[in-house]
Amino acid sequence: MTETFTFAHLVRTLGRGSKGSRSLTREEARFAMTEIWAGRETPAQLGALLMLMRVKEETPDELAGLLDAARTEQPHWNGGARRIDWPAYAGKRRQPSWYVLAARALARAGYPVLMHGGGEHTAGRQYARQVCEALGIPVAKDWEQAQALSLTEPMVYCALEHFAPKLSHIIDMKAELGLRSPVNTLVRHLNPTGAPVTLQGMFHRPYQAIHHETARGLGDARNAVLKGDSGEFEVRPDSDQTVLMLSPVHAESIEWTRVLPKRSIRPPEPDLQSLLDTWSGQEQPEYGLAAIWETMALVLTLSDDLSQEEARERARQIWQAR
The missing domain is CATH 3.40.1030.10 (Nucleoside phosphorylase/phosphoribosyltransferase catalytic domain)
Structure with missing residues (x-):
């Protein structure tokens, strides 16, 4: 469940080394962006998460999860329709x-x-x-x-x-x-x-x-x-x-x-x-x-x-x- 995640858990998941680390699931990535958008992470946690993801190369599931949250949290569009x-x-x-x-x-x-x-x-x-x-x-x-x-x-x-x-x-x-x-x-x-x-x-x-x-x-x-x-x-x-x-x-x-x-x-x-x-x-x-x-x-x-x-x-x- 999402409630059990912490930012430290995500950093640990990404950084356990060549044998112990793995990419984030879509749900974990969604949680990460929700926390980032709300400013609930520390600067050290943010930097660690971003660079660990970058070194291994972000996956489509990770990006989709980050975007699930970002697209939800970004302000609503009340302007003219865009094609x-x-x-x-x-x-x-x-x-x-x-x-x-x-x-x-x-x-x-x-x-x-x-x-x-x-x-x-x-x-x-x-x-x-x-x-x-x-x-x-x-x-x-x-x-x-x-x-x-x-x-x-x-x-x-x-x-x-x-x-x-x-x-x-x-x-x-x-x-x-x-x-x-x-x-x-x-x-x-x-x-x-x-x-x-x-x-x-x-x-x-x-x-x-x-x-x-x-x-x-x-x-x-x-x-x-x-x-x-x-x-x-x-x-x-x-x-x-x-x-x-x-x-x-x-x-x-x-x-x-x-x-x-x-x-x-x-x-x-x-x-x-x-x-x-x-x-x-x-x-x-x-x-x-x-x-x-x-x-x-x-x-x-x-x-x-x-x-x-x-x-x-x-x-x-x-x-x-x-």
Whole structure:
């Protein structure tokens, strides 16, 4: 029974050594996040739990249990209905954030988006928040404003700290602990608005299956996990990619074929002005437009049960009508 658990019990379960330790059950992980959310753990217990889970690598059952509690405890959404939950936590290292333009075009075409992010720790990276601010996409100052804005705005950005401050604090602990924690994985599954379409971008290949199985365990009906550019949910149009999906009609693993024949030269750093000029139509970058259209097409494939070619044609139509 959950009542018999203690935080010390969980740490002991994870840390008994190679022969005595094991991963947490889903119920144990749910208890852990309930305690964390309420602030009933000590700093030492929290650090020990997070790092022990990280060293062995978090399991889908552990993540699903943590998320059972987090999704229950996070504030209720009373704003406008969102079609797409778009987490954006990685930041872009070389290419500009083409995925933000893809999300904006989809939102304006009747696929409302909540984009959320946090943990903007890496110098030189371009994060969704600054791109949204530059483009004039509403950036909420708190959770209440995010809900109010969503009643009239098709796309809203809200920082993690405004709806899950404890999780935001844990992500910020990277500077103290020296490592990312399982919370960096689970925040991509929070889906705070209960949107029917959920997306996860990741960088490290082994985490693709972990995200996929976590979404399955949570019962997400329309989910896509992509090894996206710099870890964001953005298709690389110059590379064939495997996408893991949960969908009523599509196979769980689909091959997303490249549309550019050879690998593009990466710019030294992400340029913000190129995003503004591409949105306005002043620039027509081959790679950028392909990344936008392909990212849109992947989301449309998942959302509307389209084939890749149908989705690509629809994406171009939406972009032209933006």
